[in-house]
Amino acid sequence: MLDLSVDVCSLTAALIDVESVSGNEAVLADLVEQALRGCPGLAVERDGNVVLARTRRRHPQLVTLAGHLDTVPIADNLPAREDGELLWGCGSSDMKSGLAVALRLAHLVGSGALVPSVDLSWVFYDCEEVDASRNGLGRLARERPATLAADLAILLEPTSGVIEAGCQGTLRAVVTLSGRRAHSARSWLGSNAIHAAAPILARLADYEARVVDLDGLTYREGLNAVAISGGSAGNVVPDVCTVTVNFRFAPDRTQAQARQHVADVFTGYPVEVVDFAPAAAPGLDHPLARAIIDASGAAPQPKLAWTDVARYAELGIAAVNFGPGDPNLAHTREEHVELGRIVAAERVLRSFLAGPIRSAPGGR
Amino acid sequence: MLDLSVDVCSLTAALIDVESVSGNEAVLADLVEQALRGCPGLAVERDGNVVLARTRRRHPQLVTLAGHLDTVPIADNLPAREDGELLWGCGSSDMKSGLAVALRLAHLVGSGALVPSVDLSWVFYDCEEVDASRNGLGRLARERPATLAADLAILLEPTSGVIEAGCQGTLRAVVTLSGRRAHSARSWLGSNAIHAAAPILARLADYEARVVDLDGLTYREGLNAVAISGGSAGNVVPDVCTVTVNFRFAPDRTQAQARQHVADVFTGYPVEVVDFAPAAAPGLDHPLARAIIDASGAAPQPKLAWTDVARYAELGIAAVNFGPGDPNLAHTREEHVELGRIVAAERVLRSFLAGPIRSAPGGR
Numbered sequence: 032m033l034d035l036s037v038d039v040c041s042l043t044a045a046l047i048d049v050e051s052v053s054g055n056e057a058v059l060a061d062l063v064e065q066a067l068r069g070c071p072g073l074a075v076e077r078d079g080n081v082v083l084a085r086t087r088r089r090h091p092q093l094v095t096l097a098g099h100l101d102t103v104p105i106a107d108n109l110p111a112r113e114d115g116e117l118l119w120g121c122g123s124s125d126m127k128s129g130l131a132v133a134l135r136l137a138h139l140v141g142s143g144a145l146v147p148s149v150d151l152s153w154v155f156y157d158c159e160e161v162d163a164s165r166n167g168l169g170r171l172a173r174e175r176p177a178t179l180a181a182d183l184a185i186l187l188e189p190t191s192g193v194i195e196a197g198c199q200g201t202l203r204a205v206v207t208l209s210g211r212r213a214h215s216a217r218s219w220l221g222s223n224a225i226h227a228a229a230p231i232l233a234r235l236a237d238y239e240a241r242v243v244d245l246d247g248l249t250y251r252e253g254l255n256a257v258a259i260s261g262g263s264a265g266n267v268v269p270d271v272c273t274v275t276v277n278f279r280f281a282p283d284r285t286q287a288q289a290r291q292h293v294a295d296v297f298t299g300y301p302v303e304v305v306d307f308a309p310a311a312a313p314g315l316d317h318p319l320a321r322a323i324i325d326a327s328g329a330a331p332q333p334k335l336a337w338t339d340v341a342r343y344a345e346l347g348i349a350a351v352n353f354g355p356g357d358p359n360l361a362h363t364r365e366e367h368v369e370l371g372r373i374v375a376a377e378r379v380l381r382s383f384l385a386g387p388i389r390s391a392p393g394g395r
Numbered sequence: 396m397l398d399l400s401v402d403v404c405s406l407t408a409a410l411i412d413v414e415s416v417s418g419n420e421a422v423l424a425d426l427v428e429q430a431l432r433g434c435p436g437l438a439v440e441r442d443g444n445v446v447l448a449r450t451r452r453r454h455p456q457l458v459t460l461a462g463h464l465d466t467v468p469i470a471d472n473l474p475a476r477e478d479g480e481l482l483w484g485c486g487s488s489d490m491k492s493g494l495a496v497a498l499r500l501a502h503l504v505g506s507g508a509l510v511p512s513v514d515l516s517w518v519f520y521d522c523e524e525v526d527a528s529r530n531g532l533g534r535l536a537r538e539r540p541a542t543l544a545a546d547l548a549i550l551l552e553p554t555s556g557v558i559e560a561g562c563q564g565t566l567r568a569v570v571t572l573s574g575r576r577a578h579s580a581r582s583w584l585g586s587n588a589i590h591a592a593a594p595i596l597a598r599l600a601d602y603e604a605r606v607v608d609l610d611g612l613t614y615r616e617g618l619n620a621v622a623i624s625g626g627s628a629g630n631v632v633p634d635v636c637t638v639t640v641n642f643r644f645a646p647d648r649t650q651a652q653a654r655q656h657v658a659d660v661f662t663g664y665p666v667e668v669v670d671f672a673p674a675a676a677p678g679l680d681h682p683l684a685r686a687i688i689d690a691s692g693a694a695p696q697p698k699l700a701w702t703d704v705a706r707y708a709e710l711g712i713a714a715v716n717f718g719p720g721d722p723n724l725a726h727t728r729e730e731h732v733e734l735g736r737i738v739a740a741e742r743v744l745r746s747f748l749a750g751p752i753r754s755a756p757g758g759r
Binding site for chain 2: 103104106125160161162199201203212213214215216217218219220221223225226227228229232233235236240251253255256257258259260261262263264265266267268269270272274275277279306335336337358359361362363364
């Protein structure tokens with residue numbers, strides 16, 4: 032059982048200790064659902080491993096707080112460990128500290144300690160760290176888009192406490208090398224598909240990633256092998272080797288352009304795109320986006336990781352990333368979060384939600 | 396149930412149709428044991444998935460016929476398919492046609508159609524196509540070497556019906572590439588272990604294998620990647636990639652020299668030897684070896700694949716490879732055997748076993 036009345040750092044540690052590697056979110060979703068149902072004034076709904084909640088105060092504007100429940104695979108970094116000003120553990124930055132802030136706001140609203148000037152909704156979802164096709168928020172966007180309607184979505188992804196705008200797109204593709212199978216004792220009769228991957232890996236090692244400026248924000252691309260597999264037995268020259276690559280691209284590339292670029296890099300080899308999620312433009316002209324930038328007290332930054340702001344952008348909803356985690360620590364064995372940043376993120380969101388909401392010039 | 400009274404080609408087809416990929420030999424071992432127990436005059440013994448049989452006619456010399464029951468993984472090449480003069484299917488060459496010849500000889504001896512001038516033994520064993528540590532013949536050599544005692548061992552490995560002498564050694568090693576894990580959206584913070592494999596694969600692709608003449612026989616070495624593996628998740632820059640290589644080396648290299656050569660090729664990288672089996676010198680000076688060469692009617696050839704002649708050589712037992720299969724087809728998807736070669740191999744061994752056995756100069 033999750034106690035939302037504790038301080039946000041203790042709540043983060045409690046969330047880290049509930050292992051929730053992608054596909055294994057049910058236990059954490061149960062705990063989050065139960066905790067939200069304990070908050071007065073919230074309508075709570077469960078849909079698969081997605082948990083939805085909202086206030087119904089008839090405010091003219093609705094802000095949604097969204098976060099994924101899952102983490103990348105554990106890397107000898109559970110349970111959570113507090114060490115001075117740092118809290119270590121899988122998901123500490125990406126994004127259980129963000130989840131803790133969102134859950135604390137639900138508790139504060141429910142207990143009356145925070146009276147927001149907007150309606151609020153919460154979306155906690157599964158499978159963000161895996162193929163886009165499994166993403167829980169994506170499923171809702173396809174099946175029940177009305178549940179995601181909002182004027183501004185705040186994704187509590189790790190941003191080190193600054194507003195990060197837009198996001199880079201991500202494309203995953205499999206490059207296949209072919210050879211001819213033979214007994215490894217007579218290898219000259221075969222053609223080794225693993226050896227054939229040498230130029231593919233050399234192209235990746237030599238790849239020079241583009242740096243792009245958009246709306247004053249600097250995006251940085253990357254092309255990486257994320258998996259390689261080949262070989263059928265210890266005495267067989269293999270006839271197939273596959274290299275899975277992940278291309279992260281700036282918001283100035285369309286889907287077609289991103290696909291073409293990867294095809295160009297691996298020209299001469301069969302390339303199959305197996306996963307795609309578009310980039311999102313910064314979109315900082317929305318009044319609610321400006322208000323939260325003001326509340327954060329810092330200049331906005333580009334978001335380099337793909338996040339579900341792109342999904343909200345596709346639905347026509349302004350969205351920003353804002354969370355206490357450090358994006359540079361996400362997915363590392365050494366993942367941790369600064370305790371001060373978690374407390375500060377809760378404070379920024381309280382200030383933003385309690386303050387007067389300015390209208391866009393000309394009204395909404 | 397196996398019927399050993401059928402022609403040797405039909406028996407080969409029946410053996411192919413009993414799938415026996417390494418580790419899965421129990422059903423075939425059961426059938427072989429049952430068939431041998433039906434041959435009069437043979438003492439049959441079962442030890443794990445090894446089946447042993449022998450005559451006890453008090454001849455001064457003992458010849459053993461040995462063959463492995465297992466095959467490499469199926470590659471869409473079961474069941475057996477006869478096509479004119481060819482029989483297709485997994486194991487057709489390596490070495491169910493050889494097993495069929497050995498089983499037919501047991502039937503001929505048991506039925507009195509063949510009266511050999513030597514005592515005979517048979518060894519059918521498991522797990523030859525995988526790590527040397529699992530090899531059934533190796534287990535017997537360690538645990539019960541007396542069961543393998545013989546004056547000449549004939550391994551019915553594929554040799555296209557000629558005597559193949561000695562065998563190349565085999566060494567398997569894992570080369571490990573290390574990197575630093577990071578989110579693939581911020582890949583410049585990590586170091587990609589798969590990309591780091593590029594120079595390893597380039598060294599393999601560029602490797603120039605040695606060709607060696609020994610006792611008039613030409614051996615040909617080879618160094619190949621047989622497996623590659625890396626990657627933990629689709630959005631993570633991987634910190635580990637492993638390349639498993641297989642070095643096949645001529646009989647003029649000792650174990651230490653073979654290990655040193657692989658270490659030299661991959662200098663600068665950690666290399667762990669995970670499997671090793673020594674080479675065996677040709678050893679054609681034994682009178683029984685000369686007799687079977689005469690019976691085969693062809694000049695002896697070097698054996699390029701590692702075979703268990705090396706295990707017999709370590710026990711001080713003369714050993715040759717002789718079988719109907721084509722070694723160049725072993726482990727391929729297109730594996731097949733010429734029906735005429737199977738019949739010819741049975742005839743050569745009948746002739747050899749029925750003929751007068753010459754003693755070495757100076758007597759045995």
